[in-house]
Amino acid sequence: MPKITYVDASGTERTVEGKTGMTVMETAIKHNVPGIDADCGGACACATCHVYVDPAFGDKVGKPSAMEQSMLDFAENVRETSRLSCQIKIRDDLDGLRVTTPESQH
Amino acid sequence: MTPGIRSRDEGMSGAPQRVVIIGAGQAGGQAAYSLRLGGFAGGITLVGDEAAPPYQRPPLSKAYLKGELEAERLFLKPLEYYAEHDIALITGDAATAISLGDHAVTLASGRTLAWDKLVIATGARPRKLALPGADLQGVSELRTLADVDRIRRAAIAGARLVVVGAGYIGLEAAAVGAQLGMKVTVLEAMPQVLSRVAGPEIGAFYTRIHREAGTDVRLGVRIDGFEGIGTVSGVRLADGEIVPADFVLVGVGVLPNLELALEAGLVCGNGIVVDEAMRTSHRHVFAAGDVAWRPLVHYGREGRLESVHNAIEGGKLAAAAILGMPPPQVEAPWFWSDQFDLKLQTVGLWTGADQTVVRGDPGTRAFSVFYLKEGRVIAVDAVNSPPEFVVGKKLVAAKAKVAPGELVDKSISMKDIGARASG
Numbered sequence: 001m002p003k004i005t006y007v008d009a010s011g012t013e014r015t016v017e018g019k020t021g022m023t024v025m026e027t028a029i030k031h032n033v034p035g036i037d038a039d040c041g042g043a044c045a046c047a048t049c050h051v052y053v054d055p056a057f058g059d060k061v062g063k064p065s066a067m068e069q070s071m072l073d074f075a076e077n078v079r080e081t082s083r084l085s086c087q088i089k090i091r092d093d094l095d096g097l098r099v100t101t102p103e104s105q106h
Numbered sequence: 107m108t109p110g111i112r113s114r115d116e117g118m119s120g121a122p123q124r125v126v127i128i129g130a131g132q133a134g135g136q137a138a139y140s141l142r143l144g145g146f147a148g149g150i151t152l153v154g155d156e157a158a159p160p161y162q163r164p165p166l167s168k169a170y171l172k173g174e175l176e177a178e179r180l181f182l183k184p185l186e187y188y189a190e191h192d193i194a195l196i197t198g199d200a201a202t203a204i205s206l207g208d209h210a211v212t213l214a215s216g217r218t219l220a221w222d223k224l225v226i227a228t229g230a231r232p233r234k235l236a237l238p239g240a241d242l243q244g245v246s247e248l249r250t251l252a253d254v255d256r257i258r259r260a261a262i263a264g265a266r267l268v269v270v271g272a273g274y275i276g277l278e279a280a281a282v283g284a285q286l287g288m289k290v291t292v293l294e295a296m297p298q299v300l301s302r303v304a305g306p307e308i309g310a311f312y313t314r315i316h317r318e319a320g321t322d323v324r325l326g327v328r329i330d331g332f333e334g335i336g337t338v339s340g341v342r343l344a345d346g347e348i349v350p351a352d353f354v355l356v357g358v359g360v361l362p363n364l365e366l367a368l369e370a371g372l373v374c375g376n377g378i379v380v381d382e383a384m385r386t387s388h389r390h391v392f393a394a395g396d397v398a399w400r401p402l403v404h405y406g407r408e409g410r411l412e413s414v415h416n417a418i419e420g421g422k423l424a425a426a427a428i429l430g431m432p433p434p435q436v437e438a439p440w441f442w443s444d445q446f447d448l449k450l451q452t453v454g455l456w457t458g459a460d461q462t463v464v465r466g467d468p469g470t471r472a473f474s475v476f477y478l479k480e481g482r483v484i485a486v487d488a489v490n491s492p493p494e495f496v497v498g499k500k501l502v503a504a505k506a507k508v509a510p511g512e513l514v515d516k517s518i519s520m521k522d523i524g525a526r527a528s529g
Contacts, residue, residue: 022179030184034143039418041162041180045442045451047496067449067492074496074521106435 002095006033006051009103018090024099025049025086035101042086047071048105049085050078054098061088061097077102122222122390122428123148126211128201128366129227130154132163132414133395135182136421137225142191144429150193151219153211155200158251159185164414166254167278168444172285173258177251201228204370206388223390223428226367226378227421230360230396230412235270239332245354248275260353263287268341268351270329272299274443276357277312280321281445290321291349293341297326302359303441305456307475308487311468315446362397362410375399377410382436383427384420392427394420404438404502405455405484415440438502440495447471451495454485454502463513465494474498481507483527493520501527 004027005015016031018024028036028049037048044067053061058081064072068087072078085099125141127134130152138152154160161180169175188195196213203212204224211219232247234240246257257279261267267283269276272294283290292299298309299316316323328344332354340348362377373379373387377399384392384400395417402409416439426433441452448471459477466473474494477485482505486498497520501508506527512518 026179029182032183032187032190039414040442041164041414043164043168043442043444043449045449046440067490070492071496074493 002090002092002097004090004094005096005098006035007098007100008035009101018094018097020090020092022090023086024051024088024090024097025084027090028085033101035105036085037105038086040086044068044071044084044087047075047084050075050102050105051083051085051099052079052081052102053083053088054100055081057094057097060093076104076106124221125150125223125225125428126219126221127152127225127227128204128211129225129229129363129395129397130156130160130195130197131227131229131395132160132182132417133229133398133421134225134227135160136418137227137392137394137424138193138421139183140422140425141428142193144425144431146425146429148222151196151221152188152193153196153199153201153213153219155198155214156250156252157198159183159188159195159197161251162414163249164442166251167248167275168282170251171248171254171258171261171279171282180251201366204366204391206370206372206391209390221390224392225421225424225428226372226386226391226393226397227395227417228363228366228397230362232356233359233361235329235356235358237329237331239334239338240356242332242334242338243336244334244338244352245332245356247356248279249360257353257355261286261288264289265352266350267291268293268349268354270341270354270356271358272296272323272325273302273357273359274300274441276355277316278443278445279355279357280316281319284316284319284321285446290316291351292316292321292323293327293329293343293349294323294325295328299323299325303452303456304487305459305462305475305477307462307464307468308450308489311473311489312445315448315471319446360396360412362399364397367393367397379408382423383433384424385427392424394424402439402455403436404505405458409455411439413439413441438499440499448489451488451492452485453488453495453499454483456485456487459484461510463510465513466491466516476508476510476513478508478510483508497521497524500524 001017004018018027040046160182267288333340367378378393443450456477461478463476472490474488474491483501488495
C-alpha cells in the first residue's frame with residue numbers, strides 16, 4: 001500500500017499507509033494526522049485541507065481542477081505547490097508522497 | 107482539600123473532571139475532539155442514539171445516496187480514535203433525562219452518567235407531515251445513515267420517486283434520483299424552490315436545472331395525503347390528483363431536539379438558548395449544533411443554524427469555554443449543496459436583503475447572487491463560482507459596502523472587489 005508522509009509546520013513527520021482510491025485528506029483524518037481540518041468533508045467547498053506537495057511529486061500528483069484552483073486562489077499562504085488534499089486520490093505510483101501542512105487552515 | 111469535600115464542579119486542578127456530551131453527531135463529535143486537542147485530561151463520554159459513530163451527514167443526500175461512498179468513509183474519525191483518545195463512545199443509547207441538580211444524565215439503557223460539564227448536541231429531527239398515510243411503507247425522511255440505506259434499496263432506475271419539499275435535501279435527492287434513472291417528481295408548497303434559504307434568482311435557476319434533467323417540478327402545490335395499502339402508491343394533491351409513487355421522500359424541514367433541555371428547566375425558544383460561548387442558562391451546560399439558538403453575531407439577532415459549519419463551530423466554542431481557552435473566530439454562516447454538476451456555495455443569511463445583484467449569466471451554469479442590505483453585503487449564493495464565495499465570506503464578515511455596478515461587472519475580479527470594499 002502506498003505510504004504517505006505528512007510533515008507539519010514545525011517539521012514533525014508522520015508516515016502512514018494509504019489506500020488506493022482514498023484521498024490524501026481522508027487518509028490524514030483516518031490516521032489522526034493533525035493540521036488538516038477538512039470541515040466540508042471533502043466536497044471542495046471549504047479549503048481547510050490545504051497542503052504543499054513535495055515538488056518531487058508535483059508532476060505525478062498533477063494540477064488542481066479549475067474549481068479547486070479557484071478555491072486555492074483565495075486560501076491563506078498559497079504557494080506554487082499548494083493543493084487541496086481532498087482532491088488528491090491515492091494511487092500506487094504516489095507511494096512515498098510527502099505533503100506539508102500549513103501553519104493554519106483558517 | 108480531600109476528594110470528599112471537593113467541589114463537584116471543579117477538580118483539584120480547577121479544571122472540570124467529567125464532560126458528558128449527548129448527541130454524537132458533527133457538533134458533539136467536534137466538542138470531544140476539540141477538548142482532547144486542547145489538552146483536556148478529564149473523562150469524556152459521548153452518547154448517541156444512532157448505531158454509527160459520529161459521521162458526516164451532508165453526503166447522505168449526495169455521494170452516499172448515489173452509492174459512491176461506503177459508510178465508513180463518512181465517519182468523522184476512525185473507530186480506534188475514541189479508544190486511543192480515551193473518549194467513551196456510547197452508541198445506540200439515547201439520553202432520556204437531564205438532572206441539573208444532580209449533574210447527571212439518564213440513558214434509555216438505565217445507565218446514569220455524572221458530569222461536571224454537559225454539552226447538549228442532540229440535533230434536530232425531520233418534521234413529519236401530519237397527513238393521512240404518512241406512516242405507510244415507502245414514505246421516508248432523510249436524516250440518518252439508516253434512512254439512506256433504506257432509500258437506496260428503492261433507488262432503482264425506472265422507479266417513481268416523489269420528493270415532497272424542495273429544500274436542499276429534497277433537491278439533492280431529486281438530482282441523485284434523476285441521475286440514477288428514476289422518474290422524479292418534486293412537490294413544493296411555496297412558489298419557488300429553496301425558498302427558505304435562497305432568493306428567487308437561485309430558485310428559478312434550480313427549477314430550470316431540475317426540469318431540464320427530466321424532473322417534474324411542481325410549485326405552489328398542497329398535498330392532502332399519501333395513498334396506498336401498507337406501501338405507498340401515490341401522493342394525493344389538494345385538487346384531487348394522485349401523483350403515482352413507488353417511493354416518497356419527505357424533506358420539509360426539521361425540529362430541534364430540545365425536549366430534554368426544556369424538561370430540565372433550561373431556557374429554550376425555537377432551540378436551546380445559548381450565549382456567544384454556547385453556554386445555556388445553566389453555567390455548566392452548553393449546547394451546540396442544530397439544537398442551539400445562538401447569537402448570529404453578523405446579523406445582530408439570534409437564530410438556529412442547520413449546517414456543518416455551525417456544528418463544527420459550536421463544538422469548538424463549547425470546548426474552548428470548558429477549557430477556559432480563547433474562543434475561535436466566529437465565521438459568517440456558510441453552506442453548500444451539490445446537485446448534478448453544480449456546486450452551490452452560500453455564505454450568510456439573505457433574509458432582510460433590500461437589493462439583489464446577479465453577477466454572471468445563469469445560462470452558463472456559473473453565476474452568483476449578492477444580497478445587499480443598505481448597500482452592505484449580507485449574503486452570497488455562488489453557483490460554480492468559488493471566488494465569489496470565498497471573497498463573499500470576507501465581505502459578509504466585514505459587513506462590507508460594495509458598489510452594485512462593480513459586482514455585475516465580470517471584468518472586475520473578485521480579488522479587486524474584495525480589496526476595494528469598505529467596511
